[in-house]
Amino acid sequence: xxxxxxxxxxxxxxxxxxxxxxxxxxxxxxxxxxxxxxxxxxxxxxxxxxxxxxxxxxxxxxxxxxxxxxxxxxxxxxxxxxxxxxxxxxxxxxxxxxxxxxxxxxxxxxxxxxxxxxxxxxxxxxxxxxxxxxxxxxxxxxxxxxxxxxxxxxxxxxxxxxxxxxxxxxxxxxxxxxxxxxxxxxxxxxxxxxxxxxxxxxxxxxxxxxxxxxxxxxxxxxxxxxxxxxxxxxxxxxxxxxxxxxxxxxxxxxxxxxxxxxxxxxxxxxxxxxxxxxxxxxxxxxxxxxxxxxxxxxxxxxxxxxxxxxxxxxxxx
Amino acid sequence: xxxxxxxxxxxxxxxxxxxxxxxxxxxxxxxxxxxxxxxxxxxxxxxxxxxxxxxxxxxxxxxxxxxxxxxxxxxxxxxxxxxxxxxxxxxxxxxxxxxxxxxxxxxxxxxxxxxxxxxxxxxxxxxxxxxxxxxxxxxxxxxxxxxxxxxxxxxxxxxxxxxxxxxxxxxxxxxxxxxxxxxxxxxxxxxxxxxxxxxxxxxxxxxxxxxxxxxxxxxxxxxxxxxxxxxxxxxxxxxxxxxxxxxxxxxxxxxxxxxxxxxxxxxxxxxxxxxxxxxxxxxxxxxxx
Numbered sequence: 001x002x003x004x005x006x007x008x009x010x011x012x013x014x015x016x017x018x019x020x021x022x023x024x025x026x027x028x029x030x031x032x033x034x035x036x037x038x039x040x041x042x043x044x045x046x047x048x049x050x051x052x053x054x055x056x057x058x059x060x061x062x063x064x065x066x067x068x069x070x071x072x073x074x075x076x077x078x079x080x081x082x083x084x085x086x087x088x089x090x091x092x093x094x095x096x097x098x099x100x101x102x103x104x105x106x107x108x109x110x111x112x113x114x115x116x117x118x119x120x121x122x123x124x125x126x127x128x129x130x131x132x133x134x135x136x137x138x139x140x141x142x143x144x145x146x147x148x149x150x151x152x153x154x155x156x157x158x159x160x161x162x163x164x165x166x167x168x169x170x171x172x173x174x175x176x177x178x179x180x181x182x183x184x185x186x187x188x189x190x191x192x193x194x195x196x197x198x199x200x201x202x203x204x205x206x207x208x209x210x211x212x213x214x215x216x217x218x219x220x221x222x223x224x225x226x227x228x229x230x231x232x233x234x235x236x237x238x239x240x241x242x243x244x245x246x247x248x249x250x251x252x253x254x255x256x257x258x259x260x261x262x263x264x265x266x267x268x269x270x271x272x273x274x275x276x277x278x279x280x281x282x283x284x285x286x287x288x289x290x291x292x293x294x295x296x297x298x299x300x301x302x303x304x305x306x307x308x309x310x311x312x313x314x315x316x317x
Numbered sequence: 318x319x320x321x322x323x324x325x326x327x328x329x330x331x332x333x334x335x336x337x338x339x340x341x342x343x344x345x346x347x348x349x350x351x352x353x354x355x356x357x358x359x360x361x362x363x364x365x366x367x368x369x370x371x372x373x374x375x376x377x378x379x380x381x382x383x384x385x386x387x388x389x390x391x392x393x394x395x396x397x398x399x400x401x402x403x404x405x406x407x408x409x410x411x412x413x414x415x416x417x418x419x420x421x422x423x424x425x426x427x428x429x430x431x432x433x434x435x436x437x438x439x440x441x442x443x444x445x446x447x448x449x450x451x452x453x454x455x456x457x458x459x460x461x462x463x464x465x466x467x468x469x470x471x472x473x474x475x476x477x478x479x480x481x482x483x484x485x486x487x488x489x490x491x492x493x494x495x496x497x498x499x500x501x502x503x504x505x506x507x508x509x510x511x512x513x514x515x516x517x518x519x520x521x522x523x524x525x526x527x528x529x530x531x532x533x534x535x536x537x538x539x540x541x542x543x544x545x546x547x548x549x550x551x552x553x554x555x556x557x558x559x560x561x562x563x564x565x566x567x568x569x570x571x572x573x574x575x576x577x578x579x580x581x582x583x584x585x586x587x588x589x590x591x592x593x594x595x596x597x598x599x600x601x602x603x604x605x606x
Contacts, residue, residue, distance in 0.1 A: 063484035070454020
C-alpha cells in the first residue's frame with residue numbers, strides 16, 4: 001500500500017491556529033471571535049498580532065454567533081472559535097436563523113469534537129454535531145484529519161462564500177498529509193487504491209483507516225482508503241467510482257452513526273449504487289471520561305474495529 | 318433643539334400622514350391572509366416611519382453591505398407588516414408587492430428573511446433575542462471600515478426574556494459599541510398576557526444602565542414628535558463610548574380603537590367587519606396597494 005509517514009504528531013487545533021494566523025497576514029477582512037477558549041483553540045497568535053480584528057466575547061456563544069453574522073454585513077469574514085459542543089448544539093437556533101437561513105459568510109470553527117477530547121467526558125463530547133450541521137441548507141461541513149490538513153482547510157474556507165462548519169480535535173495525532181497541500185472543499189482524497197473494500201473515513205479516524213489498511217494487506221485484503229474531509233457537499237463521484245470497483249464499504253467517523261458521514265454515504269449508495277456497508281461510529285450512546293485511546297477502543301472506533309468491519313462488509317458481498 | 322424643531326418638525330404633518338397609510342397597509346395585509354401580527358406593528362408605526370422617512374441615512378437602492386448608510390435590524394421579526402409597509406413606502410420595492418404578504422412564493426415571508434432577496438432586509442428574524450447580537454456585529458464592522466453609519470434596532474419588551482439579549486447587553490458597553498441605538502418597544506404585552514403577568518421585566522432602563530448603556534426614554538412612542546425628538550437626541554449620544562438604549566412606551570394596537578392596549582391582537586387578524594371599522598379610523602393618504 002501507499003506509505004504515509006507521521007511527520008510528528010500534532011493537534012489539529014494547532015493547525016487551525018496556524019492557518020488563522022496566516023490568513024490574518026494575507027486577508028485583512030478575516031476577523032476572529034472566541035468565547036473564553038483562546039488558548040484551547042490556539043487563537044492566541046492571531047489575537048496578539050491582530051488585536052483589532054479579534055473579539056473576546058466571554059462565555060456567551062449565542063451572542064458570538066449573532067455578532068459573527070452581523071460582522072459579515074460590510075464584508076468581514078468572521079471565524080468563531082469554541083468547543084464543538086458549544087459551536088453547534090448550544091447555539092443551533094442562532095446558527096440556523098442568523099447564519100444559515102440568512103446566508104451569512106461565517107466560519108464556525110470547532111475544536112474538541114468527538115470522543116477524543118477525553119477526560120472531560122460526555123458533557124463536552126458532542127457526537128451529533130456533523131448531523132446537526134449537515135441538515136442545515138447551504139452549510140458546508142468539513143472534518144479534517146491532521147495538523148497540515150486543518151491548516152490548509154482553515155485557509156481555504158476563507159475563499160468560499162457561505163457558512164462553513166470546520167470540525168477538528170484536541171489530542172495530538174499523526175501528521176501525515178502534505179504540508180503544502182491545496183485544500184479543495186468537497187473533493188475527497190484517495191489515500192490508497194484497493195480492490196476488495198472501500199474504507200471511507202473522516203477526521204481522526206483517517207489515520208486509523210490507514211493502520212487498518214496495513215493490517216488488511218497482511219491478511220491478503222486490498223483496501224481502498226478515502227479521506228472524506230468534506231461531509232457536505234459529499235464527493236459522490238469519487239465514492240461511487242470506488243464502490244464500483246470494490247463492491248462494499250466501511251465508513252469510519254468519531255460521531256454518532258445517526259446523522260453522521262456513514263448515513264450520508266449510505267444514502268448515496270441507496271440512491272445510486274446499493275452495496276453492503278458497515279458503520280464504524282458511536283452506536284446511539286453518550287461518551288464518558290477516559291484517555292482518547294481508551295475511548296476509541298471501548299466505543300469501537302480504532303483500527304481493529306475498522307479491520308473487523310471491512311471483513312464483515314466483504315462477507316456480505 | 319430650536320434647529321431640530323424648525324427642520325424636522327416641519328415634516329411632522331407628512332410623517333403623520335405616512336403613518337396613517339402604513340397602518341392601513343398593516344391591517345389590510347393581515348386581513349388578506351387572515352394571519353400575521355397587527356398589534357405590535359401598529360404600536361411601532363410612528364417609530365418605523367420616523368426612522369425610515371426622517372432619521373436614518375439610507376439608500377432604497379439596496380445592497381447588503383450598506384456602506385456609508387445607517388442600518389436597521391428588526392429583532393422582533395413578527396411585526397413584519399409594519400417593516401414591509403415602511404420599506405415599500407420608502408422605495409425599497411413596489412407597494413403592490415405588499416399584497417403577497419405570507420402567500421406562497423412571496424418575498425414577504427411571515428417573518429423577515431434575506432432568503433428570498435427582499436430589498437431592505439439584512440438578516441432573518443422571528444426566533445427572538447438574536448437581533449441585538451447581529452446589530453453589534455454590523456456596528457463593529459462599521460468601526461473596522463471607518464464607516465460613520467449608525468446601527469439601529471428594535472426589540473419587543475417580552476423579547477428581553479431571552480437570555481441572548483443579556484449576553485449582547487453585556488458585550489456592547491464592554492467593547493464600546495457606541496454606534497448602536499437599540500430601542501425597546503415597551504408595550505407591556507406578550508402572547509400569554511401582560512408582561513407583568515407572564516414574566517415581569519422590572520425597570521428595563523435601570524437594567525441596561527447597570528450593564529453600562531446610555532439609557533433614555535420616549536414616554537409616548539405613538540406621538541410622532543416625541544419619537545422624532547427622542548431619536549434625534551439618541552443620535553447625538555452616539556460616538557461617546559457607550560451604546561444607546563431607548564425605552565419607548567407604546568400602546569399595542571395603537572390607531573385602531575378596538576385593538577389598542579391589549580395582547581389579544583398580538584397575532585390575530587381582523588374579520589371583514591373589523592377591517593372596515595379599522596379603515597374608517599385610518600385616512601388613506603398615499604393610496605392603498
